[in-house]
Amino acid sequence: MTARSAADIRRGNLFEVLRRVSVGGPLSRQDIVTASSLSMATVASIVSELIQLGLLTESETVRRATGRPLTRLTVNPAFGLFIGVDVAETYIHASLFDSAFDARAEEHMAVVDPVGDPAGVVQQIGELVRRLSDRANGDQVRGVGICVPGLVDDADGVSVFAPNWAWRQVPVRRMLAEQFSHPVHLDNPLRALVVSELWREPGLGGKNLAVVNLGTGVGAGLAFGGDLYRGTSNSAGEWGHTTVVLDGWACRCGSSGCIEAYVGAPGLLRHLQEADPGHRALRLGQTEAITELARSFSAGDPAAVAAVQAGGRYLGAGLGSLVNVVNPDAVVLVGWVSDLLGDALLAAARHDAESHALVRPLAAVDFSVRSGVGNPVARGAATFALEAALTHDHTEGTR
Amino acid sequence: MTARSAADIRRGNLFEVLRRVSVGGPLSRQDIVTASSLSMATVASIVSELIQLGLLTESETVRRATGRPLTRLTVNPAFGLFIGVDVAETYIHASLFDSAFDARAEEHMAVVDPVGDPAGVVQQIGELVRRLSDRANGDQVRGVGICVPGLVDDADGVSVFAPNWAWRQVPVRRMLAEQFSHPVHLDNPLRALVVSELWREPGLGGKNLAVVNLGTGVGAGLAFGGDLYRGTSNSAGEWGHTTVVLDGWACRCGSSGCIEAYVGAPGLLRHLQEADPGHRALRLGQTEAITELARSFSAGDPAAVAAVQAGGRYLGAGLGSLVNVVNPDAVVLVGWVSDLLGDALLAAARHDAESHALVRPLAAVDFSVRSGVGNPVARGAATFALEAALTHDHTEGTR
């Protein structure tokens, strides 16, 4: 019942076609038909609309030994630019993409106020967006996507609740309107990770997916049938607070025994401390400590190996449980801790994941670590902005 | 992307209308429009098709003070009968429903062969179906739905894998064809529980739902957006094997620390044994033991109260985790253990569920115990049969 009307289906199919071309390079209409489950008629109609909107262009015509020549389609990077902003607890990262989703520029900033006063943070967001806009070389910025932790309400443009800073009902969009005039889409990082992955791997269309984020906190974003799943209160996927040890380590959520307490960055460092209380990584700040942990692990440092093994056990049990409930096609690990330690953690987790998961769900799932995409939250945020802009143009066009 | 074509939407809307009328008693087309999110045109078109198929009848015309009189619609119970069969580890339960889903008759049988030889079990199923058919009073039986634990493949009519009996690729439909000639739909009990609940509470259309089954084993069935979610390998919802204590009690799945090990019937009895090794319930068979546990609990027996409290803690942690990941509108407890102890267990679980779940998902969810529906698996199985018959008639009709 996700799609309730013909218009919903149209919208989904439109994005499907765009994703295919965006990732798969130049494609003919025929290529899209074979790759997707759409009919030729539908593809032709959607392509003609996307060309009319200026998002696709016919790039080349190819003659084969026989038959009518095919015309290949490309995303037109000049359609416009999109900015994605990842507002995290300690930093704000912003990326500028063209419509073909090539990153044009990036900006990074530490959050100056540790308490996260809304006015100050919004000021910083505005600064980053302005800097990137200045680097647009005259191309039009058509939208800005912003991801803030916690619960957000895009319709109202409000951050309803951000746990780390105790934000309540912060009207982000209204406040940003004084900083710049681009349309703003507000969302949550876990959702952004999912759309980032869905646009990156168009083969995931129609599939069930869990994107697991490993960072200071841990969580998962879910997609069912190729569609982002938000849950009833837009907060689905809080897998990091699955109880893995009843009455176990305290978690910053206030409960105890959560996966996050054992696998989040502080949890990994606690494992390290238990293995070697005097380990040099423990004297560093969190980011540097995890970097050092990764370096020590690679060097074969026994305490680092023990810490990763310990963390991996809990991660494995948690992944097994997730796979049992969700029964996905793919589980993808992302996040800054995953960038540094993902392969090691997944290797350490695999045995427990496989022993805790049931045979059938386990056989269906593919675990992997996603790396080298820059900041996937910023990318997903920009994708939201593109989707919003396109929905707008699309519905305007048919009026 | 659940619905990819107009036909899928039509099918979903058709069931939506039928569910509304089936549960909500006589309804006018207007009533259906206001209750559902369908347009008047769609409702009118679907109603006329359902009348043509013989499933709905215009039952009465009502004049109000002003305006055109309305005509109320009722499900025509004479459309046909459906049989649902719940094949469990120790018993087989079969129910006969008319198309308005009033139960006409029930049959129950213990599984004679503890090893569950396929031929013998199928023979028993056939016997029950024949007995119910004999009680149809000449009305046509239009379909039989059968639920077998484990993984089933309805398209081929095969039980791919049943854990308790070590069934492998048992061609149930083909074997049953020698017993009776009604169309057979094969499915899994957890899925049946979901459709049973969705048809019972039409307000759940479009909602996210988890149906938690408490029995010898425990598990959950999921629905997203009002649609049954099967997962990638038709095995989603194996929440009973979520790890709640790393390296905890052994579970019959081969792993350890699963919720099922602590909350399934054997787990509850183990809690009882830890509280009072000589408790009289422990000398009984499982079903009688749980019945006795429930009776002792009601009588205030300290050991029974302690056992329920202990089990409830694990159930609560598990429910909290489920709510965090799935973020559903409703969690409904069903199953034979739930029938006996559901209210007590839920009360004992509530505190832990609320402390382990995050604020937002917790605020969105409504926990409840469903009782008094007879055997909901059999009901769901019959619902599958109705859906199958209707899909068949519907597509035939438009040819």
Next chain:
DNA sequence: TGATTAATTCCAATGGTAATAATAACCCGT
């Protein structure tokens, strides 16, 4: 006749199927 509510009909948009058009290499006969 007007008001009011219920149900039907019409319309534009959409997707899928199937028929049709477009296009160019190849083949064959002259």
Next chain:
DNA sequence: ACGGGTTATTATTACCATTGGAATTAATCA
């Protein structure tokens, strides 16, 4: 060597079923 027919492949068009919304018709009473 050249021209027309053949064939293979790609893209477009026509047609039907569907939905939601708007306009219309239906049925009743004041």
